[in-house]
Amino acid sequence: xxxxxxxxxxxxxxxxxxxxxxxxxxxxxxxxxxxxxxxxxxxxxxxxxxxxxxxxxxxxxxxxxxxxxxxxxxxxxxxxxxxxxxxxxxxxxxxxxxxxxxxxxxxxxxxxxxxxxxxxxxxxxxxxxxxxxxxxxxxxxxxxxxxxxxxxxxxxxxxxxxxxxxxxxxxxxxxxxxxxxxxxxxxxxxxxxxxxxxxxxxxxxxxxxxxxxxxxxxxxxxxxxxxxxxxxxxxxxxxxxxxxxxxxxxxxxxxxxxxxxxxxxxxxxxxxxxxxxxxxxxxxxxxxxxxxxxxxxxxxxxxxxxxxxxxxxxxxxxxxxxxxxxxxxx
Numbered sequence: 341x342x343x344x345x346x347x348x349x350x351x352x353x354x355x356x357x358x359x360x361x362x363x364x365x366x367x368x369x370x371x372x373x374x375x376x377x378x379x380x381x382x383x384x385x386x387x388x389x390x391x392x393x394x395x396x397x398x399x400x401x402x403x404x405x406x407x408x409x410x411x412x413x414x415x416x417x418x419x420x421x422x423x424x425x426x427x428x429x430x431x432x433x434x435x436x437x438x439x440x441x442x443x444x445x446x447x448x449x450x451x452x453x454x455x456x457x458x459x460x461x462x463x464x465x466x467x468x469x470x471x472x473x474x475x476x477x478x479x480x481x482x483x484x485x486x487x488x489x490x491x492x493x494x495x496x497x498x499x500x501x502x503x504x505x506x507x508x509x510x511x512x513x514x515x516x517x518x519x520x521x522x523x524x525x526x527x528x529x530x531x532x533x534x535x536x537x538x539x540x541x542x543x544x545x546x547x548x549x550x551x552x553x554x555x556x557x558x559x560x561x562x563x564x565x566x567x568x569x570x571x572x573x574x575x576x577x578x579x580x581x582x583x584x585x586x587x588x589x590x591x592x593x594x595x596x597x598x599x600x601x602x603x604x605x606x607x608x609x610x611x612x613x614x615x616x617x618x619x620x621x622x623x624x625x626x627x628x629x630x631x632x633x634x635x636x637x638x639x640x641x642x643x644x645x646x647x648x649x650x651x652x653x654x655x656x657x658x659x660x661x662x663x664x665x666x667x668x669x670x
Contacts, residue, residue: 343439344636347401349389352640355438357633360403363436363443365416370423370446372430376462377437377633377654378407380494381581384644392580398435405437409462410656412449419446427452429461438636440656448604450611453619460618463494463625463651468614469607470578471498474554475506477599478576482507484551487543487565490581491528492519494651497626498614499554500526505622511547513539513565515646522649526626540564552576555586562586569594626650 345358365371383404385391398404409429415421428449436442452461474495480486486503490496491512503510504527512523513534524531530547532539543550549570555562559582566575567589576597577586588594602610617623628650631639642648 341440342633343403344633345401345403346387349387349397349400352387352637352644355387355637355640357636360439362441365414365419365443367417368419368446369416369443370412370419370449371414372408372410372428372442372444373413374408374437374440374442374656375410376408376458377405377656378462378465379636379639379643379652379654380406380466381579381643384640387640388644403436403439405439405654406431406434407462407465408432408437408442409458409465415446416443423449427458429458429465431465438633438654440633450608450615453615455619456615459627459630459653460625461615462653463627464614464618464623465611467494467498467651468618468623468625469610470495471502472610472613473599473602474499474576474578475502477597478552478554478574480506480508480552483509485509485511485547485549486552486554487511487513487550487568488523488528488554489513489534489557489561489565490515491523491526491531492626492649493556494626495556495578496554497523497526497650498623500528501623504528508552511543511550513543513561519649522626534561540568543568549573554578556581558582558585563589566594627653629653630655
């Protein structure tokens with residue numbers, strides 16, 4: 341099979357399409373013919389050798405990629421033969437997703453609702469469960485004002501929709517006027533470009549104090565957003581795309597939302613909740629870019645340069661093949 345292999349940490353060009361042996365499903369595993377693979381921002385950090393946690397750096401050479409969607413083609417010992425032919429999404433355990441085939445645990449397979457495209461399902465696999473979990477942990481109340489950073493990104497675009505549906509007033513911040521406009525189209529009441537000078541003052545003037553901040557950026561942007569919180573406000577920090585985490589503002593009583601890492605069954609439940617919402621039309625993932633597997637390096641470069649919007653997917657099979665297999669890309 342062909343896979344994208346990382347032989348040395350560094351720039352995106354270190355990702356190369358390489359022919360490697362096919363994986364063989366072990367006991368309790370299945371083999372998935374991968375149609376689409378998910379790319380996350382954290383994977384770009386891992387590729388660069390700058391993961392948030394050094395333990396996330398794999399031994400090299402490595403095939404990155406944790407989320408895939410496709411069709412089960414074979415099973416290992418102890419796995420149900422009836423799984424063959426099922427259209428599924430699943431995680432790989434952190435490695436092996438940027439490839440034509442993936443051997444994964446059968447217990448981790450998630451069937452797709454028939455109303456949902458494979459592309460939408462893969463786009464929701466990581467970001468959907470993250471967004472649903474963040475919204476639940478924040479316990480939003482109707483009428484509260486929430487600020488969502490990177491609101492045109494994979495998680496941020498979902499948070500805008502979920503917060504709106506929870507009855508909150510949504511203030512979206514994004515990098516550039518185009519991304520701010522996308523957030524507005526998704527349902528934000530106010531959308532601000534946080535690359536513009538004085539953006540926090542603009543929000544303070546137009547909106548007033550904020551009840552909840554969803555912070556996936558950190559650094560100066562996260563600090564400025566946290567500074568807009570009212571006394572007793574809540575800060576949900578879930579990422580550090582800037583390279584550093586947000587610090588709580590001094591002299592103000594702010595409540596950090598600190599959830600415990602979900603168990604595998606809880607993660608599965610969060611993913612199912614996101615898929616169900618998407619199947620009923622209540623949630624729509626924003627898929628901004630699709631790259632063929634051979635251009636994984638270009639996909640990483642685009643994400644790292646902040647040139648992308650929404651979710652970025654790798655097309656492992658052609659659009660025609662995916663459509664013929666059921667669950668066409670939308």
